[in-house]
Amino acid sequence: MRQPFFLKTLLVILLLVIFVSCEKKSSDPGANQPTSSDKIKIGIYYPLTGDIATFGQFGKKGVEMAVTEINASGGLLGRQVEAIYEDTRGQQQDSTIAVQKLINKDKVVAVLGESASTNSLAGGAVCQENKIPMITPSSTNPTVTEIGDYIFRVCFLDDFQGEVMARFAANSLKAKRIAILYDNGSDYSIGLEEFFTSTLKKLGGEIVAKEAYQKTDVDFSAQLTKIKGSKPDAIYVPGYYTQVGQIAQQTRKLGMTIPLLGADGWDSPSLIEIGKEALNGCYFSNHYNVEDPDPTVSNFVKAFKTKYNTTPDTTAGLAYDATNILFAAIKRANSTESKAIRDSIAETKNFPGITGVITISNARNAIKPAVIVGIENGKYVVKEKIAPVDKQDVATNK
Ligand code: PHE
Numbered sequence: 001m002r003q004p005f006f007l008k009t010l011l012v013i014l015l016l017v018i019f020v021s022c023e024k025k026s027s028d029p030g031a032n033q034p035t036s037s038d039k040i041k042i043g044i045y046y047p048l049t050g051d052i053a054t055f056g057q058f059g060k061k062g063v064e065m066a067v068t069e070i071n072a073s074g075g076l077l078g079r080q081v082e083a084i085y086e087d088t089r090g091q092q093q094d095s096t097i098a099v100q101k102l103i104n105k106d107k108v109v110a111v112l113g114e115s116a117s118t119n120s121l122a123g124g125a126v127c128q129e130n131k132i133p134m135i136t137p138s139s140t141n142p143t144v145t146e147i148g149d150y151i152f153r154v155c156f157l158d159d160f161q162g163e164v165m166a167r168f169a170a171n172s173l174k175a176k177r178i179a180i181l182y183d184n185g186s187d188y189s190i191g192l193e194e195f196f197t198s199t200l201k202k203l204g205g206e207i208v209a210k211e212a213y214q215k216t217d218v219d220f221s222a223q224l225t226k227i228k229g230s231k232p233d234a235i236y237v238p239g240y241y242t243q244v245g246q247i248a249q250q251t252r253k254l255g256m257t258i259p260l261l262g263a264d265g266w267d268s269p270s271l272i273e274i275g276k277e278a279l280n281g282c283y284f285s286n287h288y289n290v291e292d293p294d295p296t297v298s299n300f301v302k303a304f305k306t307k308y309n310t311t312p313d314t315t316a317g318l319a320y321d322a323t324n325i326l327f328a329a330i331k332r333a334n335s336t337e338s339k340a341i342r343d344s345i346a347e348t349k350n351f352p353g354i355t356g357v358i359t360i361s362n363a364r365n366a367i368k369p370a371v372i373v374g375i376e377n378g379k380y381v382v383k384e385k386i387a388p389v390d391k392q393d394v395a396t397n398k
Helices: 003-026 051-070 092-104 117-130 160-171 189-203 221-229 241-253 269-279 295-308 315-331 338-346 390-394
Strands: 040-046 083-089 110-113 134-135 151-152 176-184 208-214 234-236 260-262 285-287 352-355 356-359 370-376 379-386
Touching: 003 040, 040 051, 040 315, 051 083, 051 295, 083 092, 083 285, 092 110, 092 117, 110 117, 110 315, 117 134, 117 189, 160 189, 160 234, 160 260, 160 285, 160 370, 160 379, 176 189, 176 221, 189 208, 208 221, 208 295, 221 241, 241 260, 269 379, 295 315, 315 338, 315 352, 338 390
Parallel strands: 040 083, 040 110, 110 134, 134 151, 176 208, 176 234, 234 260, 260 285
Antiparallel strands: 285 370, 352 356, 370 379
């Protein structure tokens, strides 16, 4: 009699211990088990202040719009999405710190950002190291996605963008003697200077002067005086809007009326405010046309204007697309596990974005068209829409 009773008691105690330990586990806040009431956290690092602040401010609006929309429609995998924003001040070091914080402290499942390529190179290295997927909405330098298999982008690349402008200069403007004024502290600017030059040369053009500046510069007259002496037909300035606006002003002050040519880094609501009429007759390559009558674009522009009382710029459109591509990937993966999200982003095909139809290539890039924007009376006018070209084509297509 004694033995079975002893065994029974032991069994009861054992069951109790198991039950209590299970209870404890599921209510333990450190267990990190997602329940349907937990939010899916995504991390965004952007320059919300500093000399490229409009990229971050407008990019943030684009992300916010996509987040508001998904949450209003019931969320993602039955959970609400929480976006956590970090300000990089447009600095490389701050970008590293911002991404470390988002991953280690906030435990985000994916990261979006930065805008400037130099900053995405810094933040991207942290994401790759931690195997957290990152999509940069707008960093166009080719090396960004070369960091590794967790780093994606939804915009075109600078080898394409540089070619596009060189072709426009040589073929449409008949400008073959070009001077270059570039930011030699920016991976973006350095890359574009090279890509533009190689295409221009293939098209029979010549770089008659090459001068550099730094983003802290405010006086560009020494470089511009040298450029003036080289008698160029146009000046290629692959920089960001704050310096471009000042360079345009100072170019006109020196009596040069030739066009300035640039790239997507010009695009900002502040460009014309800084450069004013000095920018009339100038051109830059960009990602999309806000006045495109295509309903995907016009509906977004309308909704954005209603929400923010301002027109979306390029960064806003690209950020909206990057966010929605991430959401679609999480949905397809039916998981918030980072490897599953990574694999699912890589499978993105024919996504109907604001900035074009997006398919992610094997190299984790998007192959997309570009537009050439002209500035006339302080307004943007789309001059040309250029389909993606492969490099072979540029060499033969004069
Ligand atoms: N393409 C730029 C870069 O890589 C950033 C940028 C994109 C800025 C689009 C404005 C608009 O640095």
